[in-house]
Amino acid sequence: MEGLRVAYDGRTVVCGVDLFAAPGEITGLIGPNGSGKSSVLRTVYRHLRPASGRVLLDGTDLATLSPARSARHVAALPQERGGDFELTVREVVAMGRTPYKRAFAGEDDGDRAIVADALDRVGMTRHGTRAFSALSGGERQRVLLARTLAQDPDVLVLDEPTNHLDVRHQVELLALLRAQHRTTLVSLHDLNAAASVCDRLHVLRAGEVVASGTPPEVLTPALIADVFGVRAAVIGHPLTGDPLIAFDHTATVAAPPP
Numbered sequence: 001m002e003g004l005r006v007a008y009d010g011r012t013v014v015c016g017v018d019l020f021a022a023p024g025e026i027t028g029l030i031g032p033n034g035s036g037k038s039s040v041l042r043t044v045y046r047h048l049r050p051a052s053g054r055v056l057l058d059g060t061d062l063a064t065l066s067p068a069r070s071a072r073h074v075a076a077l078p079q080e081r082g083g084d085f086e087l088t089v090r091e092v093v094a095m096g097r098t099p100y101k102r103a104f105a106g107e108d109d110g111d112r113a114i115v116a117d118a119l120d121r122v123g124m125t126r127h128g129t130r131a132f133s134a135l136s137g138g139e140r141q142r143v144l145l146a147r148t149l150a151q152d153p154d155v156l157v158l159d160e161p162t163n164h165l166d167v168r169h170q171v172e173l174l175a176l177l178r179a180q181h182r183t184t185l186v187s188l189h190d191l192n193a194a195a196s197v198c199d200r201l202h203v204l205r206a207g208e209v210v211a212s213g214t215p216p217e218v219l220t221p222a223l224i225a226d227v228f229g230v231r232a233a234v235i236g237h238p239l240t241g242d243p244l245i246a247f248d249h250t251a252t253v254a255a256p257p258p
């Protein structure tokens with residue numbers, strides 16, 4: 001992203017963000033509520049047009065690609081999860097193949113194998129014939145993740161993907177992201193999950209990137225106090241060695257800026 005600015009009704013909420021997501025790496029966006037994480041991601045999956053600045057994919061301005069073309073490159077798990085599709089689980093996942101099909105073209109064996117594999121990866125194979133609208137929040141989340149996998153994108157954009165998931169499914173989802181080795185841009189509220197899964201982190205505050213680096217570089221007690229207004233100790237995780245952030249849940253520190 002180059003000089004990315006996002007505005008709603010003339011109010012700027014992302015102001016001049018420059019950000020690079022390296023190929024095959026997991027790039028994390030963290031920051032307080034309202035800091036602009038979703039707004040940045042929405043420009044990447046083209047739900048929003050930047051007010052100024054550009055989103056480049058291998059040097060090509062995404063805005064110059066047709067929607068179908070960019071959908072072959074970029075798949076998203078957005079925060080707005082759409083309505084209750086009157087579709088089965090399998091049909092929702094098969095929607096991921098749409099950017100590759102001509103109008104009215106049916107599924108071929110290749111599509112069917114990709115859809116089956118995507119369902120398998122999120123552990124939803126046995127739910128394939130159920131109505132999507134009848135699933136729990138976490139199950140829907142996993143089905144929508146399978147749809148992005150079926151889309152076979154170069155770039156995966158995920159806005160708070162662990163929302164609604166129990167801890168086991170959070171761990172599975174993060175492991176799945178790691179195993180993909182795709183260029184991934186993800187917003188996360190769980191700083192410990194971000195520390196464990198992301199190669200690089202960018203911290204947003206009031207629409208600006210205020211820190212960037214590897215998780216150990218970024219996730220310091222000073223930054224956590226400054227940006228989130230919470231006291232924390234950062235220690236090495238006894239099992240993995242990743243930074244482990246132990247919050248002081250008894251009190252906040254200075255209120256974070258608006």
Ligand SMILES: Nc1ncnc2c1ncn2[C@@H]1O[C@H](COP(=O)(O)OP(=O)(O)OP(=O)(O)O)[C@@H](O)[C@H]1O
Binds near residue numbers: 008031034
């Ligand atoms: N559709 C919209 N219309 C108007 N303002 C919006 C819209 N979506 C977001 N905003 C505003 O833009 C700012 C950034 O919001 P955004 O959702 O990008 O932040 P976020 O960091 O993803 O927040 P959260 O952690 O709460 O999901 C906020 O002030 C929010 O109120």
